[in-house]
Amino acid sequence: MRFKYVAGKYSCVTQTQTQLIDGTEVAASIRSDLISSVNRITNTGTTPQLATVLMNDDPASQTYVSMKHDDCEEVGIETRDITIDPEAPAAELFDTVDELNTDPSIHGILVQMPLPDHVDEREVLRRIDPKKDVDGFHPENVGRLVAGQPRYKPCTPHGIQKLLIAADIETEGADAVVIGRSNIVGKPMANLLIQKADAGNATVTLCHSRTNDLASKTREADIVIAAAGVPEMIDGDMLSAGTVVIDVGINRVETETGSELVGDVEFESAAEKADAITPVPGGVGPMTRAMLLWNTVKATAITTDVSVELP
Numbered sequence: 166m167r168f169k170y171v172a173g174k175y176s177c178v179t180q181t182q183t184q185l186i187d188g189t190e191v192a193a194s195i196r197s198d199l200i201s202s203v204n205r206i207t208n209t210g211t212t213p214q215l216a217t218v219l220m221n222d223d224p225a226s227q228t229y230v231s232m233k234h235d236d237c238e239e240v241g242i243e244t245r246d247i248t249i250d251p252e253a254p255a256a257e258l259f260d261t262v263d264e265l266n267t268d269p270s271i272h273g274i275l276v277q278m279p280l281p282d283h284v285d286e287r288e289v290l291r292r293i294d295p296k297k298d299v300d301g302f303h304p305e306n307v308g309r310l311v312a313g314q315p316r317y318k319p320c321t322p323h324g325i326q327k328l329l330i331a332a333d334i335e336t337e338g339a340d341a342v343v344i345g346r347s348n349i350v351g352k353p354m355a356n357l358l359i360q361k362a363d364a365g366n367a368t369v370t371l372c373h374s375r376t377n378d379l380a381s382k383t384r385e386a387d388i389v390i391a392a393a394g395v396p397e398m399i400d401g402d403m404l405s406a407g408t409v410v411i412d413v414g415i416n417r418v419e420t421e422t423g424s425e426l427v428g429d430v431e432f433e434s435a436a437e438k439a440d441a442i443t444p445v446p447g448g449v450g451p452m453t454r455a456m457l458l459w460n461t462v463k464a465t466a467i468t469t470d471v472s473v474e475l476p
């Protein structure tokens with residue numbers, strides 16, 4: 166299957182079987198379904214509200230946070246936008262989190278990572294009320310997920326599960342290789358894939374920067390989930406025919422004419438081998454954002470005791 170990148174998205178230019186898993190479309194459908202969940206809560210007198218806290222100068226982080234606000238607005242979730250000077254003492258961030266924890270009008274709290282070096286990220290994550298921890302990074306929520314009783318699944322792996330379900334990918338009994346051991350993606354992804362649940366029941370190999378002979382692992386896989394943050398590190402030679410490829414990477418690389426976004430997968434050669442593949446952009450990224458909304462609606466339902474159906 167050959168794809169061409171035109172006007173911001175990949176299009177198929179030859180006729181074979183490879184399925185392009187369209188995260189933009191699935192995410193739009195989830196957002197649309199979430200509107201009725203939000204309306205149901207709002208009709209009880211509470212409007213869901215997400216607070217974001219940004220304590221860095223990184224333009225990419227600023228863009229991510231601003232997109233999260235736009236998404237919230239689209240589905241009827243209110244937002245509070247807090248920025249803290251990256252030079253400020255850590256205590257300022259801790260005080261902000263404490264205030265948000267006790268503010269009943271705030272249902273979800275997201276502290277955008279990375280944080281400045283003088284702030285202990287783990288201490289911040291521990292400080293967020295686990296019921297408002299819409300990232301799912303608090304140790305209580307991590308423990309619940311590992312124990313098979315998730316409260317908030319981290320947004321990227323949760324979004325990937327939704328994509329696999331939407332694309333009709335069978336995970337039960339599949340050999341899945343997850344590349345990357347981050348707390349945000351790799352570890353929770355591996356944990357979710359082994360659970361006795363939808364988009365679970367897979368046999369998982371978790372690979373990372375010290376894995377020997379990565380290609381021998383990926384060639385054995387039915388599903389490859391690349392989340393190492395290394396531009397185009399997986400190519401078609403590392404895959405067997407018929408693999409499902411999920412690309413979590415969003416890497417900006419320099420080109421002769423400027424720069425472009427690429428994933429952790431070399432798309433053209435991987436698409437030649439894959440049965441199904443996610444593009445970058447337009448694959449996992451929009452799903453991560455949609456699942457933040459999902460978690461925020463769930464957080465509102467939990468903290469206000471309103472029962473609500475989620476898509």
Ligand code: GUN
Binds near residue numbers: 275277278320349
């Ligand atoms: N920075 C990069 N990804 C994430 C994420 O999923 N949540 C937060 N809070 N910060 C991030």
